[in-house]
Every structure is written in C-alpha cells, then in structure tokens.
Amino acid sequence: MLHAVARGDEDALARLYDRYRIILFSLLVRILKSREEAEDVLQEVFLQIWKRAKDFDESRGKPFTWLVTLTRSRAIDRIRQLGARQRLAEASSLEMSEAVSDAVADTLHSEQREIVARALAALPEEQRRALNLAYFDGLTQSEIAEQLDTPLGTIKTRMRSGMIKLRELLGDQVNGLLGPLTN
C-alpha cells in the first residue's frame, strides 16, 4: 500500500488512512493528551506520508513500524514545541481527561491489541512503567530515573529487561500480529 502511495495513488492513501487511523490517532491522543492536538498532528503525519512514502525502505523495517515510528516522532516533537513535556509526563499516571473520554473499539485490530495488552500485563509493573514513560512520554532513561527517584542503572536494567521480555512474549504471535498490520 505504501508503494502505491509513493506513486501518488490517492486512493491508496485513503485506504491507508482507513486502516491505520485508529492506531495512529490513539497513539497521538495517548502522547499528547488532547484530541485537538492529536487531530492536528495526524494531518501532518498523513501529509508527510504522502510526500515521503518513497523513502520507506522495507529492508529497514515493516510498514507498520515505519508508520508508528513516524507518528510517535511527530508527537514527541509537538510536545517539545509546546514546552509542556514535564507537565505531560507528570500527567501520564492520571486518567484521561473528559476531552478524550470517547474511546472506541478498534474492531480491525482488536485481536492484535489483546495480544499486546496480555504481553504488557505480564511485565513487572516497574518494567512496564519504564517502557511507558519512554514510549508515550518521550522521556530519556536519565529523566525517568529522576522522575521516579530511582538509580539510573536500575532504570536501564528495567527498560532492557522489559523490552526483552516483551519481545519474548510477542515472539510466538508476532507473525500473526504482523500479517494484518502490514498488508
């Protein structure tokens, strides 16, 4: 689908949007904690996909990874622009605000979400927290150590162990995950 987008196929971009809008928008809402900001950045993301799809290189990752990496990167950039990084990080443990409380079921990827949710639930709390603070709040290991008042070495170990365990837990099912997400 990305190759078709790279050739300038607008229908392919529309299909790409229909398939990934919930995954990418949910990621943006989680990072930015605001529907308005998330919609704004989602527009930027798809404009960038439209202009840059030709840069996608299959040897350097799968389409799903490319899309979420691009989206997350844009969102983290937006947080930094807003200068509210610390505030958002502190808010990460709080419930979502009413402004974004209209969660929906992503029927297209519900099975994949369940697999990932089970894997995350199997991680020790401190490892899951370290991964979430890095991935969704864009914090570095040093910033996480400072925020949790925990030695940097401990955070590095938690993060590495968490990623290793996550990969192990997803390992057997990863092909099933990748198929529907990368067509």
Place this chain on the structure above:
Amino acid sequence: MVHEDYKELLPARALSALAAEDSRALDAHLDGCAECRAALVEWEETAGFLALGAETFEPSPVLRESILKNIGGVRVDNKAKPAELIAPAADSKVLPFERPRRSDSSWGRIAAIAAAIALVALLASVIALWQQNRRSQSQLAQISTQIESANIQLARQREALTLLTSPGARMASLSGTKVAPTAQAMLAYDKKGHAMLMAKGLPAVPEGMAYQLWFIKDGKKMPGRVFIPDSAGNGILEDEIPDVAREAAVFAITLEPQSGVQVPTGSIYLVSAT
C-alpha cells in the same frame, strides 16, 4: 565501549530513551556494524507494538476529507498513477504485446501434463525448503533466547555490583537450613532500601510454588517478593526493604504459593544471622 556494550543500548535506542551522548556514540557504531543495524530494526519493531497498548480513539470524520483534500495540492515525487506505469499512451509507438494463440494439439496436452508434474515437483521442493527454514529459525530463536537470558543475568550482576559499591551499601549473608543445607544467598541493599538477593543451591520448587523473601524485625514478619530459581538452583530477586527493616533485621526465604502470601506458611530454606 565495545560491540557488546553497543548491543545493550539498542532496546533503549528503539524507545528513543538514550542520553544524547550515548545516542551519538551508537550512531557512529551503527555506521559500521550491520549486525547492530539489523538488531535495531527488530527492537524498533518490538517498540512499535507498544502503540497498540494505547486506549483507542476515533478521529472526527471530517479529518479524513480534510487530509485527502490537502494532499490534492501537494505533488509527490515520482508521481504517476499505477495504470500509467504499465499502459502505453495513446500516441505511443510501442505495439501491444499479443498473447500467443493456444494450440489444441495432443502435443499441447502432453506439454501441459509435463508442466503440471514439474509444478508439483517444484512445490514439493519449496515446501521442503520452507520446513528446513522453519527448523533453522526455531534453533536460532532458542539460541537467541539463551543469549538474552545470559544478558539479563549479566545485567543483574552488574546491578548488584553497582549496588554494593554505592555509598552506605550493606550486605547480609543467608545460610541454608536443614531442608536446604547446601543453599546460600547474599542480600545487598543500599541506604534507600533497594535490595538485590542472589541465591544458589536451592532445591527446585514444586508446581505452583515459589520462594518468598521475608524481612523480620522485632518478631514482625514483613513479606517481600517471590522468585523461582533456574534449573541449577540459582535465583536473583530485586526488592525494596521496608524502612523499619533496614537496621538489624533478619532476612529469610520460605517456600510459598507462587502468588506470595502475607504471613509465612512454608518451611524456612534460608535465613540470615540474627
């Protein structure tokens, strides 16, 4: 840093969580290390799945139209409709490629049968190769798991070393009781109460059971975490010692249900000196 050090940075790099200095050093290493580049692709894939852990939200319907309208005015490099890439233009001098006509002769039927046999043979070869590839991948995955496990052990030992060399670090030695006479353990902890237990010589635990750490102060038994030793009887556990148990406490290990208990119920396997 050497190659193995850089490899350890890759998971954090996939999360964009490295400090700028480490990130720059890793960039320089990645330029010349294909193994690390390939490993990073896999770690980025794992990190990408975290996106599926976010609660799901639907963007407003007007956003789709807005995006499609906006891209209408943006030119894409190499822009060409898919059909244009394969269909010649109206004034093209390229002649269309005609399909060969079918012959209905018996030679044709024989050729078709031969082609079918060749196809079946080819399919059988492909399946055999595919199965061989699956076996190789499985072996590779096993080796990879063993390496990862060794890396975790190494990281924990480094962590223990860091803990032991930190200011105010303390250490308690635990000896095996009569139910585990060859078991030994060492509990290292810092002034904040961050503790690491390293045990060896422990008997294998029955199904559904695990060893649990206890902090005992003035007769009060405070529960710690549970752990299951590996097949060699070695176990490592990270825990936080309660404030009241950081001074002159006794540490013990009992056998308990895997979910852990609030009051010890099983035999004591390891205990520190009072």
